[in-house]
Amino acid sequence: MTSILDELAAIRVLPVVVIDDPANAVPLAEALVAGGVSCAEVTLRTPRALEAMRLMSSVPGFVVGAGTVLSAQQAEGSVENGARFIVSPGISIPVIRASAALDVACVPGVASSSEVMVARDEGIRTLKLFPAAQLGGAAMISALRGPFADISFVPSGGIGIENAASYAIDGVASVSTSWITPRAEIVRGAFAETTERARRFRQEVAR
Numbered sequence: 001m002t003s004i005l006d007e008l009a010a011i012r013v014l015p016v017v018v019i020d021d022p023a024n025a026v027p028l029a030e031a032l033v034a035g036g037v038s039c040a041e042v043t044l045r046t047p048r049a050l051e052a053m054r055l056m057s058s059v060p061g062f063v064v065g066a067g068t069v070l071s072a073q074q075a076e077g078s079v080e081n082g083a084r085f086i087v088s089p090g091i092s093i094p095v096i097r098a099s100a101a102l103d104v105a106c107v108p109g110v111a112s113s114s115e116v117m118v119a120r121d122e123g124i125r126t127l128k129l130f131p132a133a134q135l136g137g138a139a140m141i142s143a144l145r146g147p148f149a150d151i152s153f154v155p156s157g158g159i160g161i162e163n164a165a166s167y168a169i170d171g172v173a174s175v176s177t178s179w180i181t182p183r184a185e186i187v188r189g190a191f192a193e194t195t196e197r198a199r200r201f202r203q204e205v206a207r
C-alpha cells in the first residue's frame with residue numbers, strides 16, 4: 001500500500017498555500033493538478049483555512065495537508081476538515097503524538113541535528129527542513145544525511161524557481177515552496193499562472 005508520504009514524494013513538490021477566501025480553494029487545487037502538482041499544504045494562518053482545506057479535499061486525486069500546525073487541537077481540526085498530513089514549522093511533541101493518534105503522517109520542522117534526533121525518537125523519518133535556504137540549503141541536507149541516512153527531508157523556506165534545482169538531490173523527498181502559489185495571485189484568481197508555475201517548478205526539481 002502506498003503511504004501518503006510516498007505519494008508526496010512521487011509528486012516531489014509541495015505548494016504552501018495561504019488562502020484568504022475559500023471560494024478560491026477548488027480552482028486553486030484544479031490549477032495545481034493541471035500543472036502536475038496534485039497536493040498542497042494549506043497553512044493555518046488565515047481565519048478560513050480549515051474551510052479551504054475541506055473544499056480542496058473534495059477535488060478528486062488531490063491530497064491536502066495542514067501547515068503551520070502549532071497545537072494538537074489544530075491537528076485534530078485539520079484532520080476533521082480533510083487534511084491527510086500535518087506539517088509544523090518546528091518540533092512539537094503534542095502535535096507529533098496527536099497526529100499519530102489520528103493516524104495521519106506528521107512532518108515536523110527541524111533546523112539542527114539535535115532536532116532530527118528528537119523527531120527520530122518519535123519514530124518520524126520524513127522531516128521538514130526549515131528555513132531551508134537560511135540554514136544552508138541543499139548543502140545542509142547533504143551534511144545531515146551523513147549521520148541520518150534514514151531521514152528524508154522536505155526543504156522549505158526561501159526556495160523559488162532560481163534555486164529549486166539545487167534540491168534535486170538524494171535525501172530530498174519533496175520540495176516545499178510558496179513560489180507556486182503567491183498569496184496575491186490567489187486573491188486575483190490568476191489560476192492559469194498557478195498551473196504554469198507548478199509545471200515549471202516541477203521540472204526544476206525532477207530527477
Ligand code: 3PG
Nearest residue numbers: 016156157158159177178
Ligand atoms: C512557510 O512556512 O512559509 C514555508 O516554509 C514556505 O516558505 P516560502 O514562503 O519561503 O516558500
